[in-house]
Amino acid sequence: MSRLGEMLAPLIMLEYSRQDAGNLYIPHTVFLYRSRDCTDPRDKIYGFLGLEAVNKTSPSRSPDYSLQVSDVYAQATRDFIATEKQLTVFSQLLPRCAPHKSSISDDLPTWAPDLTAAAAPQVSIDMYTRMTNLRLYNSTASGTLSIGRRADIRKLSLMGRIVGTIGSALGEPCPADHRADANIYYAWRQFAKVDDKYEEAYAGQTHVAYGDAFWQTLCASVVPAHSRVTDYGDVVRSDPKGHRGLHDSWWHSLLPDDDTDARKNLQIDHKITANEIAQFFSCVSIATTMRRLFVEEREHGWMGLVPQDAMEGDRLAVVDGGRVPYVLRPSRKEPGCWSLVGDAYVHGIMDGEGVALGERHEILLV
Template sequence: MARDDGPPKPPASSPANIYAYQTLDPSRQEIRLLTFRPRHSDHMETECNLQHVSLDDYPVYDCLSYTWGETKTDQQLPLDGTIVGVTENLKAALVQLQRRHNRNSDNNPAIWTDAVCIDQNNEAERNEQVQLMCQIYSRARQVLVWLGPESETTALAVKTMHEFSEELERRNLLPIQWPYPDSKSEHTQDLLEAKKGLASLGQPAMQALKDFFSRLWWRRVWVIQEVAVSQSAIMLSGEQVIPFTHVRNFVNFAEWACSAHKIDNDPQFLDVYRHIKVRAVAICRHTLHTDRAKPGLLQSIHNIYVKKEAQATDPKDRIFAILGLLDNDHVGIMVDYSKPCSAVYRDATRTLVQKSDLLILSYAAGIRENAAISVPSWVLDLTDAMVYPLGLDRRYRCLFSASGSVKQPTYQDMEDPDVLRVQVVWVGKISYVGRPAQKLSKWQIIDFENWIEDLKILTAKSDLTRPADEINDIVWRTAVADNLNDSTGLRRRTDPSDLDSYKALHQSIEDFRNGNEDTVFPKSLYVTEIQAVAPTRRGFRTANGLVGMGKETCRAGDDVFIILGHTTPFIFREQEPGVYSLLGEAYVHGAMDGSLMQEVPIVQTVLLR
């Protein structure tokens, strides 16, 4: 349900015969379905009827997935002798669907669409119907995705994706699944042969694909559930139609080509790939239509929101819209639009902590200025940009174990819902911090110099006596938080082979210092990882000599703790004795594998606000 622009408001000049909704029976899981009245010409007005049905009776119907576009509901839809106000985009979709129905009158089930089939002025009904959303879409015969009117490039985009999908099928290369096969496998060699077709795409096809994936529909969070749980889905743009499976095949192929086998010599296609918004949809759809378990709440949040565009005008929908994708770990999270957004996010975070999924704290809001909403520092905020947790790979596996074998204690609730009680082991107090890293993704050699030099200075400031090779080891490993992406997209810990990449970067920095202003940094997985992990972070040193990196908001005087049961240390800022704000997770060299927990640690109980 693409409720991305909020509930529609009645037109300012609503006539007296506005449609009056009859109450649905929640005990029967009732929904409303829209049917078209027959018309003899495409030029006749679209007229509709609404009927109540029970999901328990397994009615036959299609679901419409679309975006509201402009929020003005100034288009009139004739409905059972009255009218209802709808948006321009919905009216265009219904007109197009009725044309399809007229051409194929023998196979036209009813339609479910949120703005008409839910009484948007009845908050209790909205809550009940949104709770049913997964069932509504999963029981539909098919989901009809309306992208909007056809543009001059739509036909070429559809033709290109059709041809790619059919070629992949002809070569028996489907499905393309991550993790990808070994680069030397026969399957990969066949994919590489098929990849040559990407290079042959001309500029018109590239632009057509770019236009197709720039449609507003791709950026709305509700559509992920709508397509992911569907039995079948087709995409419509005016008269153009394409099965969602063909689009998904093209997207997965493009992702493989750009991730596992870089298309460095084709910036045009990389530009197209940057416009593809469907990757999360494809992942969710594949997951739900195999024997794999459904993803958990936190995994879904990560897949959909971290470094991806998934928009919702009502920020509460960033939680409500994905509940249908989940396994049973979201039990207790009820759709309630009367709740403040901060309470929705707080309750979702607390639910995960209660279920021992402390990784949620790696995504916590922390201390911020000018935030869109105010939440406790330990709470997830989906209105803000989310960063990738340290050491987490695409299999949702963390490479670190700072608390070792020590498990999270039994959760203890607090009277104040904004307070979280955690048990921690103190690591140290920050005494020095480096400069915040450059935020731009395209670093210059000077940015690498600053990052490496700060870590060297912080390590040298330590009162501990360390040999030069140990100092060097701390610096080059801390620069990438001791982990990086390998060539297959999986994360791994650094190893001595990465030291060569660091030395090559160090040599480039030395050349730059010696006056060679044309020096460029070498390309390597190590260098790429610095560009990924350093922005929004800075180096630090604790008073007891430990070196690491944390969020750029950390400062001297902040404390580093390990939360029992979590994989990484965290930086806290004391507000009053025993009460802290959480700033964010940290990498601390020498403390990421449970070494500080091997002796009997001193465990404290602190409160987070």
Template sequence: MRASGMGIICDMVAIRNCVQADGHLSWSRLMGTTTRRKFTEPLDSVYALLGLASPEMREAIPIDYSASIDRLYVDVATAWVAIERNLNLLSCVQHLENSASELSLDDAQWQMVQAARMVQQSMRVLPSWVPDWSQPDKQRHRLLYRENTYHASLGKKAEVAFCKGRTSITASGVHVDSVAVVFDARYDTSKVKKSLQELEFVASAASSILIDDDAMRRKVLDDDFWRTLVGNRTESGESPAPDQWAVAFKVSKGEVPVPDHFQPEKEPVERFAKFVIPLRTQLNDAMEGRRFFVTRRGLFGIGPCHMRRGDAICVLFGADLPMILRQHDDHWRLLGESYVHRLASGEGVQLHLERQEDFPKEEFVIR
């Protein structure tokens, strides 16, 4: 069975358990565990899930097949924030490859592209903070986000204001870091050993420049590096990832053999496969559609494939993962979620509380 198939089974089990326990799921849980759902009618990307949602969400989103798909998605995003008081919907934003470069356009160019799209009806016309749930299955990847797995904002409720027309939101948070180095090449699931070796070379080179302390540099390369690439969790959402995966990571890179005590009765090829499968399954899911990066403070992360040097790493109150934002004059555009090791468990909020002069609370206008 393919790794993605195992992930879908885990998601189905999680959904069943929640419905049996509570009678419904939070919209955060639904979106986090149904990334690869399929549908023929775009409106059903929302309507098909309402039966599993909370009564408040069902009341806020009446089923109307004459509705505009764009307005429906904005309504869902708005209701999600208002009802659950979090910003985990931002994790569902996944910009398509052919729209990634447009995040760099100025406002006039952006409006021209959006107008052309409306005429062509080739893509949804949405603010950068509203997920496009109509994207084809093959162009979506699994979310890093899992409910109750990460705690970047330490449980702080979202502080959000919607502009008139809901084309933008103003969200409170902390600008904790910026992207310093982005690894250009994609992680190749068919060439795992080569990909990991190349990634480690980039991590080592960047760390030698950004981290002065030798002991800390060695620690981040030995532990932080592999934990970052798997989002420091298992496929089922358990965090942190098990310590024994450190050995599986070295085996995957060809540095050490499979331990002698592991299923010695099996053939070498089978022993190798069984030993590394749990790690590689999560590694493939976490790295799909993402790139490895290093921050200016020397932290490791994985984030949207179209991110670049200088993009902001922000902890928005109410979001369980750090978000990557790009500034445009008086506002920001959302690129997507990220996993940054040593920022996904509330460290950014702690920096704000302890060093407010260096990490002040800010208001981010996101369009």
């Protein structure tokens, strides 16, 4: 999708919503327009409740302006999870670091998205698109969402498995203001030593080449469905054999002419059009913005994309009701509890493979 298409996407979606108000889905709409400002930040939730009335459904909750902003956002997050019966809302968490750290960040549960955080329209579009792409994954296989009963609104009890640790240094972050920065992708490729290890087995899987795992990680295994995408979000899961030429043609277009070392593993498909390359670049940009690459060599040998504020020592978990893995960090304030850093793409455990790697137990988020 072209940059112009990305810029027009929210306007097109708004028009679709206007024409088909009966199918307007409030949880997704809240996040698509999170970059819009309002006088009272609680209205970023309450302002959409009237749309439920337009749809002739009873509002899920009546506005209560006696509540703090952080409590309104926490309760709304619980409501969204209960409505969807899955954890897609966790894919709307922005990094809790500059420029996204806000005046309420420290008072907000780590599992509740901060709608007051700085987010340019492009950030809203990218995060929304990543959320719609969750349908392509199923990291918990048949795991069904189970929310434990807790009196404290700021604690969320879920069931899941700790399956790994980010046990190595991470690649440099790709912040929102460096979206689609080819220099960062080049640095990641060197960090992962891709061109030296391209044909080696990935994570002990003899049928997966290390280099193929890397390029699929860059796009989170999401590629355009065909050359002329006519429907917004028309994407599919990548196939190493069928789509490597698309990646290699894209990467070739970014390299300087004198960089022969970076070209040695490329398989250029000269039938790939500039339009297809642009669409693939869009998939990469959406997958990598506000994230960083990790390459874990001590435990499972995984690589993946994690939030830009993830750190060495953070844990990887698959949680019932989630379609992707999540990055957790032991809470400093609440022993035995976890802070949610954000969602992740981990190549090789996006389709339920991680379920066998850990014992299912309560994961208490604060």
